[in-house]
Amino acid sequence: MSTLIQAVDLVKEFPVRGSLFDAFSLHRAAVHAVDKVSFSIDEGEVLGLAGESGSGKSTTGRLLLRLIQPSSGRVEYRGRDIISLGTRELAAFRANAQIVFQDPNSSLSPRMSVGQAITHPLQIHRIGTAAQQKERVLDIMEKVGLSPAGFLYRKYPHQLSGGQSQRVVIARALVTRPDFLVADEPIAMADVSVRALILQLMKQLKDEMGLTYLFITHDLATAKYLCDRVAVMYLGRIVELARRDELFGRPHHPYTKALLAAVPVPDPKARREKNLPHGEIPSAIDPPAGCHFHPRCPFAVAKCKEGRPPLREVSPGHLSACILD
Amino acid sequence: MKAVQSAETILRVNDLVIQYPISIGVVRAVEGVSFTLADGEALGLVGESGCGKSTLGLSLLKLLRPPGRVTRGAVMYRGTDVLGLNQRSLLALRGRSISMIFQNPLTSLNPLFTVERHFLETIHFHDPSRPRREALAAVEKMLATLGIEGKRLREYPHQLSGGMRQRIMIGLALIMNPDILIADEPTTSLDVIVEAGFTELLANLRRLYKLSIILITHNLGLVAEIADRIAVMYAGKIMEIGSAEDIFARPLHPYTQGLINCVPNIRLEQKELVTMPGSPPDLVSPPPGCRFAPRCPKVMPVCREKTPELLEHGPAHEAACWLYTRKAAQ
Numbered sequence: 001m002s003t004l005i006q007a008v009d010l011v012k013e014f015p016v017r018g019s020l021f022d023a024f025s026l027h028r029a030a031v032h033a034v035d036k037v038s039f040s041i042d043e044g045e046v047l048g049l050a051g052e053s054g055s056g057k058s059t060t061g062r063l064l065l066r067l068i069q070p071s072s073g074r075v076e077y078r079g080r081d082i083i084s085l086g087t088r089e090l091a092a093f094r095a096n097a098q099i100v101f102q103d104p105n106s107s108l109s110p111r112m113s114v115g116q117a118i119t120h121p122l123q124i125h126r127i128g129t130a131a132q133q134k135e136r137v138l139d140i141m142e143k144v145g146l147s148p149a150g151f152l153y154r155k156y157p158h159q160l161s162g163g164q165s166q167r168v169v170i171a172r173a174l175v176t177r178p179d180f181l182v183a184d185e186p187i188a189m190a191d192v193s194v195r196a197l198i199l200q201l202m203k204q205l206k207d208e209m210g211l212t213y214l215f216i217t218h219d220l221a222t223a224k225y226l227c228d229r230v231a232v233m234y235l236g237r238i239v240e241l242a243r244r245d246e247l248f249g250r251p252h253h254p255y256t257k258a259l260l261a262a263v264p265v266p267d268p269k270a271r272r273e274k275n276l277p278h279g280e281i282p283s284a285i286d287p288p289a290g291c292h293f294h295p296r297c298p299f300a301v302a303k304c305k306e307g308r309p310p311l312r313e314v315s316p317g318h319l320s321a322c323i324l325d
Numbered sequence: 326m327k328a329v330q331s332a333e334t335i336l337r338v339n340d341l342v343i344q345y346p347i348s349i350g351v352v353r354a355v356e357g358v359s360f361t362l363a364d365g366e367a368l369g370l371v372g373e374s375g376c377g378k379s380t381l382g383l384s385l386l387k388l389l390r391p392p393g394r395v396t397r398g399a400v401m402y403r404g405t406d407v408l409g410l411n412q413r414s415l416l417a418l419r420g421r422s423i424s425m426i427f428q429n430p431l432t433s434l435n436p437l438f439t440v441e442r443h444f445l446e447t448i449h450f451h452d453p454s455r456p457r458r459e460a461l462a463a464v465e466k467m468l469a470t471l472g473i474e475g476k477r478l479r480e481y482p483h484q485l486s487g488g489m490r491q492r493i494m495i496g497l498a499l500i501m502n503p504d505i506l507i508a509d510e511p512t513t514s515l516d517v518i519v520e521a522g523f524t525e526l527l528a529n530l531r532r533l534y535k536l537s538i539i540l541i542t543h544n545l546g547l548v549a550e551i552a553d554r555i556a557v558m559y560a561g562k563i564m565e566i567g568s569a570e571d572i573f574a575r576p577l578h579p580y581t582q583g584l585i586n587c588v589p590n591i592r593l594e595q596k597e598l599v600t601m602p603g604s605p606p607d608l609v610s611p612p613p614g615c616r617f618a619p620r621c622p623k624v625m626p627v628c629r630e631k632t633p634e635l636l637e638h639g640p641a642h643e644a645a646c647w648l649y650t651r652k653a654a655q
Contacts, residue, residue, distance in 0.1 A: 052516040161604050191373045192543055193601040196587035200600050218517060221589040225598065248591070262521035263591045264546025268569040270592060271550055276522050280486045 006040040010073035035236035048227030056236040098173035102185040104165035115153035163194040235292040242318040252320035332363040341398035367538040369552030424498035428510040430490035441478040488519035560616040567642035577644040
């Protein structure tokens with residue numbers, strides 16, 4: 001299979017607005033949101049990006065679509081560097097690469113009807129005549145389960161249920177027939193029964209439309225259900241990346257193990273001691289030296305403080321960034 | 326599993342009905358809910374948003390805000406009806422006998438107060454005569470139990486991490502040593518590792534303070550880790566109630582079955598999730614008969630006409646479903 005999209009040494013630092021005093025100092029504080037992240041996604045693949053809040057997952061997703069400009073590093077889509085694209089080429093790329101966010105209500109304009117919202121991308125990219133656009137919108141609405149499409153076409157966001165709103169957002173993302181979709185926690189706000197429906201829909205659409213996903217989630221159980229490969233992020237770095245069965249069956253990195261142990265299991269007979277790491281994810285303004293996880297790691301040794309542990313192959317296709325491996 | 330039967334009942338909710346009159350009619354948020362909580366027991370109250378679990382939780386402390394009101398039923402705490410108490414008795418009850426924590430600790434903490442002042446004010450409110458030195462000693466002991474360093478006492482809420490804020494919240498709720506803790510989605514705003522830490526803390530505190538717990542959540546994983554008994558709510562009614570083991574291993578009600586099957590489980594290899602189409606009904610004009618009937622995969626004609634009662638279909642395992650009531654009748 002061929003690579004669809006690839007991140008190479010992506011770095012994103014956000015400057016921290018400090019006091020007047022800071023403005024004169026030589027050392028400017030910055031949030032190291034994404035710190036040299038590299039990965040590739042094959043055509044038709046679902047790559048999961050898992051981690052806690054503040055790990056840089058969402059920033060990575062936005063960088064991949066160039067919604068924000070990286071501090072350094074490259075993104076290649078079908079072998080072309082996205083970062084150096086001009087305005088017109090970037091627009092063409094955006095028709096092929098879309099994003100779905102967590103909260104459908106903040107992604108939809110309350111003043112636009114469902115039909116208008118889903119037609120909008122076609123107008124922006126000047127695809128088809130008005131009649132063709134309408135046909136295409138109704139078609140994608142049926143595909144995502146917004147049925148009867150003719151009836152819902154005229155509705156406004158406040159008249160929709162949470163599940164329907166997220167379907168509108170998905171329909172809008174897919175109406176230009178992209179081949180790549182970043183899904184940034186698309187089910188985190190939804191109710192339990194709606195989550196399952198949206199997940200099922202995303203799986204089905206992927207097969208029907210030949211889509212490739214970057215699926216960002218904090219929930220490993222969801223990642224296990226949907227993803228082919230999973231990358232685990234911690235404080236801006238990928239600490240482990242492996243095929244789904246490998247990651248869940250033979251996790252290597254202590255952070256991945258901790259995350260897996262912490263997931264609550266819906267089975268009272270599975271209650272157990274969890275051996276949790278202490279503390280919480282530290283600030284990305286001044287991250288710990290060496291391995292970012294070492295202050296919380298139960299296996300940390302003195303060497304963990306020295307230098308960034310390289311992301312090494314521990315078995316074919318299974319990468320882990322831990323010097324103890 | 327605790328010996329629930331032998332323990333004394335500490336809280337009894339009888340036929341509670343809660344309504345919100347609004348412009349287009351009356352929202353029947355809670356419709357005839359009854360359950361008991363045994364001393365030392367942890368009861369989970371699960372269901373999707375809008376099923377009435379938070380409304381029910383608030384009513385147990387008479388914290389409902391207008392227009393919401395209890396139109397029928399009683400909440401009996403050790404023999405007294407909480408809903409009949411005057412303001413003064415209520416203030417004494419809240420925090421000292423029954424405490425509650427909420428989803429977002431930031432909205433419950435005062436941004437202008439230090440951690441220490443939060444604690445001292447709570448203690449002073451309930452026990453004005455307690456000397457400051459004694460109160461401080463109690464606070465320091467509580468912080469140690471919560472695993473929070475003493476220096477945090479002089480910090481403000483914005484200086485604390487999310488997990489620490491939630492620890493402070495539970496510390497404030499327990500500082501007067503209540504019997505019952507009502508926790509409404511206590512970990513929803515927390516990350517998974519922090520959530521797991523909070524769950525462990527809750528288990529320790531439960532043992533230490535001999536607490537009874539009512540855990541309100543939509544998170545089946547969380548309820549499976551904490552609760553001894555689980556009540557499943559749908560559209561303002563309890564659909565099923567039983568031991569945690571029974572609810573997960575032998576769910577009776579099709580709604581409970583649907584809820585369990587549609588959650589991705591990290592321990593399983595799931596090729597497909599069993600989904601539950603549709604959404605909960607409008608509570609202004611709920612469907613006649615069983616409120617789950619329009620979404621139920623096993624629906625029968627009787628379900629759309631008559632409301633099934635919550636009846637025992639196994640040892641201490643009740644469900645409100647015609648599937649079993651009919652079998653029992655035959």
